[in-house]
Amino acid sequence: MYCREHIMANNRVGQNGLAKIQTQKKEADVCHDDSAAPVKAQTIDELHSLQKKKSAPNTPLKDTQGVFANNITEIERQKQQLQSISASLASLTRETGPKVVKGDPARKLETPKEAHVHHFSPTIGVSDSALKFIHVLYNLSPAELYEQAIKYEKGSFITATGALATLSGAKTGRSPRDKRVVKDETTEDELWWGKGSPNIEMDEHTFMVNRERAVDYLNSLDKVFVNDQFLNWDPKHRIKVRIISARAYHSLFMHNMCIRPTPEELEDFGTPDFTIYNAGQFPCNRYTHYMTSSTSIDLNLARREMVILGTQYAGEMKKGLFSVMHYLMPKRQILSLHSGCNMGKDGDVALFFGLSGTGKTTLSTDHNRYLIGDDEHCWSENGVSNIEGGCYAKCIDLSKVKEPDIWNAIKFGTVLENVVFEEHTREVDHSDKSVTENTRAAYPIEYIPNAKIPCVGPHPKNVILLACDAFGVLPPVSKLSLAQTMYHFISGYTALVAGTEEGVKEPQATFSACFGAAFIMLHPTKYAAMLAEKMQKHGATGWLVNTGWSGGSYGSGGRIKLAYTRRIIDAIHSGSLLEANYKKTDVFGLEIPTEIDGVPSEILDPVNTWPNKMAYKDTLLKLAGLFKKNFEGFMNYKIGKDSKLTEEILAAGPIF
Ligand SMILES: Nc1ncnc2c1ncn2[C@@H]1O[C@H](COP(=O)(O)OP(=O)(O)OP(=O)(O)O)[C@@H](O)[C@H]1O
Ligand SMILES: O=C([O-])CC(=O)C(=O)O
Ligand SMILES: [Ca+2]
Ligand SMILES: [Mn+2]
Incomplete structure (x- = not known):
C-alpha cells in the first residue's frame, strides 16, 4: 500500500x-x-493449493516394514473400497460394474489416476455407461456437502443460523401407498400381508426392473454420493448400511441421521449389510407391473436392498431402514420400537411411543434429562439402544421458548427441509406453511446438549404411549395396566397431524398398530408379545398421554398446552404420579389422577373441560366405537404364550 x-x-x-x-x-x-512475510506462492493456483491440507491415512502404521509397505496397504485398501462401490453400482445385466473414481468431477486433476478400471474381453457388448467414469463423493463432510448442495442443487441456501435449507421436491412427506416389499418363499410366511399391513407386495422380477432403472439412472450421472454408516448403537447388533444417492441433500441427511463411523471404523467397513439406491429424482415406469404411480419405494429383504424412484423426500430412507430393522431385530429376539427415549440423572429410562406428530421428539428432548434418541429404538436383553445417530424434528411453529434445545440444534450441519425464509436475512419463518406443514430439521444427536453418547441405556421404567386425540375425549394422562398398555399399543390410536404422509390435509382419527404400522414387517401381535414380556420382566409402568385436544374436538377445543404435558411427563419420571390418587373413567376404564403439580386439576378429567356434556358423551362413545371396530381385526390372534393375557387384553378396551 x-x-x-x-x-x-x-x-x-x-x-x-x-x-x-x-x-x-x-x-x-x-x-x-504489513510486516508479515509474503505468501510462499508464485502463482494464484499455487496459493490456492496451499489452502487445503491432504488428510493423512487414518490408521497409524501397523507393520514395521516401513512407509513403502504401508503405502501398498493403503493403495490396496482404496482399491478394495472402489471395487466394493463399483459392485454396488453394477447393472445386473451388463458384465461388470461401472468405472468409479473418487473425488469431485469439477476438480479435473483428481480424475483417472486411481480409477477402478475393468478390462473387457472384446466379445462382450460394451454400453456407453461402461465407457464413462462415475465420480464417487464418498462420506463427504458436512462442509463439503454444503458446497455441493449450494453449487449444484436448486433450492439450497444457508440460513441465518447456518443450517442448510433444502427442498424435497414434489413430495414433502412419505408415500406409504407406494412402498412395496418383495414377496418370495421366505417373506410370504414371515411377514404380515393383507389388510392393515404396510407391506404391499411386488415380485422379485419387478424389483429387478426397478433396481435396474435406479442403477442406470445413477450410472448416467457424472457423480454420485456414497455414505457408509451404521445403524444401532448396540455394538453387538450394529448394521452396516450404504446409501447411494444423487443429491448432496440426501447424503447430508443420512450423514446426520445414521451413526457416523470413525475413520478407523470406516477403514474396516468392508461390504455393507444393506444398500439403498436412491434415484428419487427419476420416476418409476408406470408401464412396469404393480406400479400405481410414478413413485415406488421397494424393499427386497433377500437381496438386502432398497430402491427409491420418484420421491426425493429424505424420510423414505430413514423409515425404509427402520422397516429393515423391524425385520432383522426380532429375529434376534430384540424388539424394535417407533419410540423416543430418554434417561434421568438416576438412570431411569422412559420410552415415548406415538405416531407422527404426537410428541416423541418434543418430549424426549428434555433439558433435564439425557436424550438417548427421538424416534427409533431397540430393546434387547441388555437394555435400550438408539438405532439412529440423529434426530428429525418437526419445525412447524417451532418456538425458541417452548423447545429451546431443538431451536438451538438448527445450526451449521443441520438439514432444514421445506422451510420458508426471508430472502435477504435468511431468517427462517417457522410459522410459514407455504411449502408444506411437514417442515423438518435433521441434525446429529450431539447437537442436543445433553445427548447420551453412546446412545444406550438400561431397561425402561416407564412406557409412555402418546396419542394426539383430535376428539378431545381422552384424558391428558392415564395410568395403564399391562393389558391396557397392550390394548393401546396394538390399537396405536392418534389423530394424524397433517403433512407427514402425502394427502393428509387435516387431523383425522387413525389406528396404526404398534404406533407405527407403516414400518413394521411382522404381525403386530409379535411385537406386542415381546413388549408385554419385557415390561413384565423389568417391571415397567405403562401410561397413556393425550397430547391432543382438550375442551372440545378439533375445531372447537384447543391443543393441550405443551407446558402442561411437560409437567405430566415430569410427574411420571419422578415417580410422584405413581403415588397419586386415581379415579376410573367411564367407557375406556382409564385410571386418571386427581392432581398433578403445575397442571390445573379440572383438565385432568376431560368431561370438565367440555361446555356441552352431551356432546362430550356422544364423542366419547363415537371414539370408543372406532376403537372397538379397529380391534376386531386382532380378535383372533393369541398374544404371547399365555391365552390369559390375550383375554385380558381383549377386556382392556372400552366397555359400553
Ligand atoms: N401438548 C403437546 N405435547 C407435545 N407436542 C405438542 C404439544 N402441543 C403442541 N405440540 C407440537 O406437536 C409437535 C409434536 O411433534 P414431534 O416432532 O414431537 O412428533 P413425533 O412424535 O416425533 O413425530 P415423527 O415420528 O413424525 O417424528 C411439535 O411440533 C410440538 O411443538
Ligand atoms: O418418517 C417421517 O417422515 C417422519 C417420521 O418420523 C414419521 O412419520 O414417523
Ligand atoms: Ca420425531
Ligand atoms: Mn417417526
Missing part, C-alpha cells in the same frame, strides 16, 4: 504531459503497513 504523499511525490510529469507512475521504488519511499 502506498501512502498518499509518496504517490504524489513519485508521480513525475512525463513527456506527454501525464503523470508517470513509477513502478520501481526505493524501499525508503514506501510505507509498509
Whole structure:
C-alpha cells in the first residue's frame, strides 16, 4: 500500500504531459503497513493449493516394514473400497460394474489416476455407461456437502443460523401407498400381508426392473454420493448400511441421521449389510407391473436392498431402514420400537411411543434429562439402544421458548427441509406453511446438549404411549395396566397431524398398530408379545398421554398446552404420579389422577373441560366405537404364550 504523499511525490510529469507512475521504488519511499512475510506462492493456483491440507491415512502404521509397505496397504485398501462401490453400482445385466473414481468431477486433476478400471474381453457388448467414469463423493463432510448442495442443487441456501435449507421436491412427506416389499418363499410366511399391513407386495422380477432403472439412472450421472454408516448403537447388533444417492441433500441427511463411523471404523467397513439406491429424482415406469404411480419405494429383504424412484423426500430412507430393522431385530429376539427415549440423572429410562406428530421428539428432548434418541429404538436383553445417530424434528411453529434445545440444534450441519425464509436475512419463518406443514430439521444427536453418547441405556421404567386425540375425549394422562398398555399399543390410536404422509390435509382419527404400522414387517401381535414380556420382566409402568385436544374436538377445543404435558411427563419420571390418587373413567376404564403439580386439576378429567356434556358423551362413545371396530381385526390372534393375557387384553378396551 502506498501512502498518499509518496504517490504524489513519485508521480513525475512525463513527456506527454501525464503523470508517470513509477513502478520501481526505493524501499525508503514506501510505507509498509504489513510486516508479515509474503505468501510462499508464485502463482494464484499455487496459493490456492496451499489452502487445503491432504488428510493423512487414518490408521497409524501397523507393520514395521516401513512407509513403502504401508503405502501398498493403503493403495490396496482404496482399491478394495472402489471395487466394493463399483459392485454396488453394477447393472445386473451388463458384465461388470461401472468405472468409479473418487473425488469431485469439477476438480479435473483428481480424475483417472486411481480409477477402478475393468478390462473387457472384446466379445462382450460394451454400453456407453461402461465407457464413462462415475465420480464417487464418498462420506463427504458436512462442509463439503454444503458446497455441493449450494453449487449444484436448486433450492439450497444457508440460513441465518447456518443450517442448510433444502427442498424435497414434489413430495414433502412419505408415500406409504407406494412402498412395496418383495414377496418370495421366505417373506410370504414371515411377514404380515393383507389388510392393515404396510407391506404391499411386488415380485422379485419387478424389483429387478426397478433396481435396474435406479442403477442406470445413477450410472448416467457424472457423480454420485456414497455414505457408509451404521445403524444401532448396540455394538453387538450394529448394521452396516450404504446409501447411494444423487443429491448432496440426501447424503447430508443420512450423514446426520445414521451413526457416523470413525475413520478407523470406516477403514474396516468392508461390504455393507444393506444398500439403498436412491434415484428419487427419476420416476418409476408406470408401464412396469404393480406400479400405481410414478413413485415406488421397494424393499427386497433377500437381496438386502432398497430402491427409491420418484420421491426425493429424505424420510423414505430413514423409515425404509427402520422397516429393515423391524425385520432383522426380532429375529434376534430384540424388539424394535417407533419410540423416543430418554434417561434421568438416576438412570431411569422412559420410552415415548406415538405416531407422527404426537410428541416423541418434543418430549424426549428434555433439558433435564439425557436424550438417548427421538424416534427409533431397540430393546434387547441388555437394555435400550438408539438405532439412529440423529434426530428429525418437526419445525412447524417451532418456538425458541417452548423447545429451546431443538431451536438451538438448527445450526451449521443441520438439514432444514421445506422451510420458508426471508430472502435477504435468511431468517427462517417457522410459522410459514407455504411449502408444506411437514417442515423438518435433521441434525446429529450431539447437537442436543445433553445427548447420551453412546446412545444406550438400561431397561425402561416407564412406557409412555402418546396419542394426539383430535376428539378431545381422552384424558391428558392415564395410568395403564399391562393389558391396557397392550390394548393401546396394538390399537396405536392418534389423530394424524397433517403433512407427514402425502394427502393428509387435516387431523383425522387413525389406528396404526404398534404406533407405527407403516414400518413394521411382522404381525403386530409379535411385537406386542415381546413388549408385554419385557415390561413384565423389568417391571415397567405403562401410561397413556393425550397430547391432543382438550375442551372440545378439533375445531372447537384447543391443543393441550405443551407446558402442561411437560409437567405430566415430569410427574411420571419422578415417580410422584405413581403415588397419586386415581379415579376410573367411564367407557375406556382409564385410571386418571386427581392432581398433578403445575397442571390445573379440572383438565385432568376431560368431561370438565367440555361446555356441552352431551356432546362430550356422544364423542366419547363415537371414539370408543372406532376403537372397538379397529380391534376386531386382532380378535383372533393369541398374544404371547399365555391365552390369559390375550383375554385380558381383549377386556382392556372400552366397555359400553
Ligand atoms: N401438548 C403437546 N405435547 C407435545 N407436542 C405438542 C404439544 N402441543 C403442541 N405440540 C407440537 O406437536 C409437535 C409434536 O411433534 P414431534 O416432532 O414431537 O412428533 P413425533 O412424535 O416425533 O413425530 P415423527 O415420528 O413424525 O417424528 C411439535 O411440533 C410440538 O411443538
Ligand atoms: O418418517 C417421517 O417422515 C417422519 C417420521 O418420523 C414419521 O412419520 O414417523
Ligand atoms: Ca420425531
Ligand atoms: Mn417417526
